[in-house]
Amino acid sequence: MSLKSEVDIRGVSIRFGSVKVLEQLDLKIAPSEFLVLLGPSGCGKSTLLNAIAGLIDVSDGEIHIGGRNVTWDEPKDRGIAMVFQSYALYPRMSVRKNLSFGLEVAGTPRAEIDQRVGEAAAMLRLTELLDRKPAALSGGQRQRVAIGRALVRKAGVYLFDEPLSNLDAQLRAELRVEIKRLHARLGATMIYVTHDQIEALTLADRIAVMQGGVIQQLDTPRKIYREPVNRFVASFVGSPAMNFLPGRLESGEEPVFVTGEHRLEISDYAFLGAPKTCSATLGIRPEHVRAGATAGPGAITATVEMVEPMGADTLVWCRLANGTPVSLRHEADARLAPGDTLPVSFPADAISLFDDATGNRL
Amino acid sequence: MSGVVAASTTLPSGAGGAPGRGPRPRRMTPARWGIYAFLLITALFFLLPLYVMIATSLKTMDEVRMGNIIALPVNLTLEPWIKAWSSACTGLNCNGIRVGFFNSVKILLPSVFVSIIIGSLTGYALSFWRVRGATLLFAAMMSVAFIPYQIFIYPLVRVFAFLGLGQSLLTIVIVHTIFGLPTMTLLFRNYFASLPAELFKAARVDGAGFYQIYWRIMMPMATPMIVVAIILQVTGIWNDFILGLVFAGRENLPMTVQLNNIVNTTQGERAYNVDMAATMLTALLPLVVYFGSGRWFVRGIAAGAVKG
Numbered sequence: 261m262s263l264k265s266e267v268d269i270r271g272v273s274i275r276f277g278s279v280k281v282l283e284q285l286d287l288k289i290a291p292s293e294f295l296v297l298l299g300p301s302g303c304g305k306s307t308l309l310n311a312i313a314g315l316i317d318v319s320d321g322e323i324h325i326g327g328r329n330v331t332w333d334e335p336k337d338r339g340i341a342m343v344f345q346s347y348a349l350y351p352r353m354s355v356r357k358n359l360s361f362g363l364e365v366a367g368t369p370r371a372e373i374d375q376r377v378g379e380a381a382a383m384l385r386l387t388e389l390l391d392r393k394p395a396a397l398s399g400g401q402r403q404r405v406a407i408g409r410a411l412v413r414k415a416g417v418y419l420f421d422e423p424l425s426n427l428d429a430q431l432r433a434e435l436r437v438e439i440k441r442l443h444a445r446l447g448a449t450m451i452y453v454t455h456d457q458i459e460a461l462t463l464a465d466r467i468a469v470m471q472g473g474v475i476q477q478l479d480t481p482r483k484i485y486r487e488p489v490n491r492f493v494a495s496f497v498g499s500p501a502m503n504f505l506p507g508r509l510e511s512g513e514e515p516v517f518v519t520g521e522h523r524l525e526i527s528d529y530a531f532l533g534a535p536k537t538c539s540a541t542l543g544i545r546p547e548h549v550r551a552g553a554t555a556g557p558g559a560i561t562a563t564v565e566m567v568e569p570m571g572a573d574t575l576v577w578c579r580l581a582n583g584t585p586v587s588l589r590h591e592a593d594a595r596l597a598p599g600d601t602l603p604v605s606f607p608a609d610a611i612s613l614f615d616d617a618t619g620n621r622l
Numbered sequence: 623m624s625g626v627v628a629a630s631t632t633l634p635s636g637a638g639g640a641p642g643r644g645p646r647p648r649r650m651t652p653a654r655w656g657i658y659a660f661l662l663i664t665a666l667f668f669l670l671p672l673y674v675m676i677a678t679s680l681k682t683m684d685e686v687r688m689g690n691i692i693a694l695p696v697n698l699t700l701e702p703w704i705k706a707w708s709s710a711c712t713g714l715n716c717n718g719i720r721v722g723f724f725n726s727v728k729i730l731l732p733s734v735f736v737s738i739i740i741g742s743l744t745g746y747a748l749s750f751w752r753v754r755g756a757t758l759l760f761a762a763m764m765s766v767a768f769i770p771y772q773i774f775i776y777p778l779v780r781v782f783a784f785l786g787l788g789q790s791l792l793t794i795v796i797v798h799t800i801f802g803l804p805t806m807t808l809l810f811r812n813y814f815a816s817l818p819a820e821l822f823k824a825a826r827v828d829g830a831g832f833y834q835i836y837w838r839i840m841m842p843m844a845t846p847m848i849v850v851a852i853i854l855q856v857t858g859i860w861n862d863f864i865l866g867l868v869f870a871g872r873e874n875l876p877m878t879v880q881l882n883n884i885v886n887t888t889q890g891e892r893a894y895n896v897d898m899a900a901t902m903l904t905a906l907l908p909l910v911v912y913f914g915s916g917r918w919f920v921r922g923i924a925a926g927a928v929k930g
Contacts (some may be wrong), residue, residue, distance in 0.1 A: 286896075310823075313823075313827060314826075315823050315826065315827075334826075334829075335823075335826045335827045335829075336826070336827065336828070336829030341827065342823070342824070342827045344820040344824060345820070346818045346820045346821075348818060348821045348823065348824035349824075350821070350825070350839050351843060352822075352839075352842040359827075360827055361828055361830070361838075362828030362830075363836060365829045366829050378705065393634050409824070409828070414829075421820075467778055489698060509699075528755035580734065
């Protein structure tokens with residue numbers, strides 16, 4: 261088994277009784293790619309991961325790992341290793357035993373077990389902890405042991421099922437960096453399930469945003485963030501969330517977006533197809549809104565409602581004259597108070613336009 | 623009543639500086655006194671028979687004849703205990719109750735061991751492996767547990783006669799295992815169901831099979847449940863009378879049956895002191911189990927709430 265397997269999911273459906281979780285899903289993951297499955301709870305991302313691991317049977321379709329059809333194989337025969345949200349360490353075994361259990365079961369020679377356990381422990385700074393029981397470890401240490409248990413298997417694909425969700429914010433950031441470093445070092449294929457979009461954006465080579473058992477968009481973090489294909493992806497990715505302005509798109513010589521009494525000039529917008537006249541929504545991220553002196557001519561006046569200092573910058577919550585709320589990032593030392601007025605503008609090269617009829621990007 | 627409460631609360635807080643600071647003062651209200659008195663009386667009430675048994679078993683027959691069962695023994699004697707153990711008569715045999723004791727041990731050890739192994743294995747299979755019809759099987763098992771087991775005795779006798787097993791040590795072990803199965807399965811299934819399913823998944827990814835997961839991961843975690851199961855099975859099987867009488871065969875009659883024979887065999891005067899001593903000897907093992915393992919028992923019952 262090479263260390264960098266590709267994963268090919270072909271037309272996989274998963275049903276529990278009459279409930280369809282996944283329908284005819286196709287997904288191809290390149291060798292040594294870091295793919296993140298991102299979505300709200302219940303979108304089928306964990307189910308898909310469990311199916312890849314062989315812990316859930318598929319109702320239809322095929323799963324190929326490393327060029328081999330493993331659809332009917334036991335988890336141990338798929339060349340995978342997995343890290344779970346609840347760590348799932350064996351509580352009655354020491355850290356060393358936890359790491360070596362899988363190899364012992366597989367009948368690996370003692371010398372090789374010791375060597376692999378030693379390597380993994382060194383890589384994850386667990387050497388000091390090898391003789392402790394899981395109960396004597398902190399949450400972060402436990403999750404490192406769980407990652408170590410996956411590493412010693414030297415699998416072709418590493419699967420992560422929301423591995424950081426049980427940790428506090430600081431540890432989460434620390435381990436996130438550690439996982440990224442690990443991927444850079446091993447170059448192994450990794451599939452990572454999360455509902456945390458920061459984890460997805462920071463770790464992934466490609467992100468698959470899922471909803472209702474369907475992959476909405478499969479692309480690089482930058483594309484997902486800058487050019488979401490539909491309203492769902494736009495609103496799910498990004499924190500604070502993207503602003504949405506309801507209105508109409510009017511295609512003439514120059515396409516114009518009309519919201520309330522304002523007519524926004526959007527000739528710089530890269531339309532996917534030909535511009536048409538329809539009911540549409542304009543989306544813009546808070547950091548792309550121009551405010552104050554940078555707003556330029558044709559700016560709209562907004563009223564400040566609330567100011568949230570975030571340290572590096574300040575989040576300003578405003579409302580347009582027609583009642584639409586808009587949030588924007590502003591430099592930290594701006595002195596704004598609720599009730600102040602602020603000119604804002606929406607640069608056309610940073611906006612997204614969505615068709616109200618379909619929710620898709622225009 | 624409320625006035626009394628208020629009066630009693632003002633006392634300690636007045637003594638301990640500012641009100642509402644430091645440990646809350648303990649209050650001894652009349653209601654509390656009533657509860658303690660009730661508990662004390664109840665405890666005495668239930669301890670009384672035990673006292674009478676022990677006192678009588680240590681008396682000579684002359685003292686017993688005086689009819690004062692509450693009185694403490696005047697001349698302490700261990701004679702009735704020795705007689706009960708080694709020379710009391712059941713019918714024509716005068717070897718005491720010790721024969722029954724060793725028979726009970728012979729029945730107890732394999733029955734407890736086998737029923738716990740099979741019960742835990744069933745519970746493990748039902749909670750982690752998606753066995754087809756598992757819920758139905760479990761429901762059937764549970765509903766059978768509510769049918770009085772006397773109903774099964776005659777059919778079981780016929781079944782064992784048909785199988786050529788008749789009455790034997792093996793028969794009684796099988797019978798105890800069967801009747802222990804619902805409780806043992808329920809106990810272990812519920813415990814295993816409280817463990818995170820990811821633990822089981824992790825073991826499967828690690829390549830462990832059905833029995834390896836059971837033996838190396840699940841059973842070591844189930845120690846508190848095993849203790850509870852041992853307590854339940856030891857006391858249940860030790861106290862059994864009718865199954866032992868029917869299935870064990872003449873050679874293997876358990877201690878309870880032997881005790882019955884001793885107490886009901888009367889030649890002339892009833893030796894109450896020997897009867898009491900024999901009864902105490904029979905009840906000794908469950909008593910020791912309860913006193914020795916009470917802490918474990920509570921821990922085991924509570925263990926379902928604590929995740930590994």
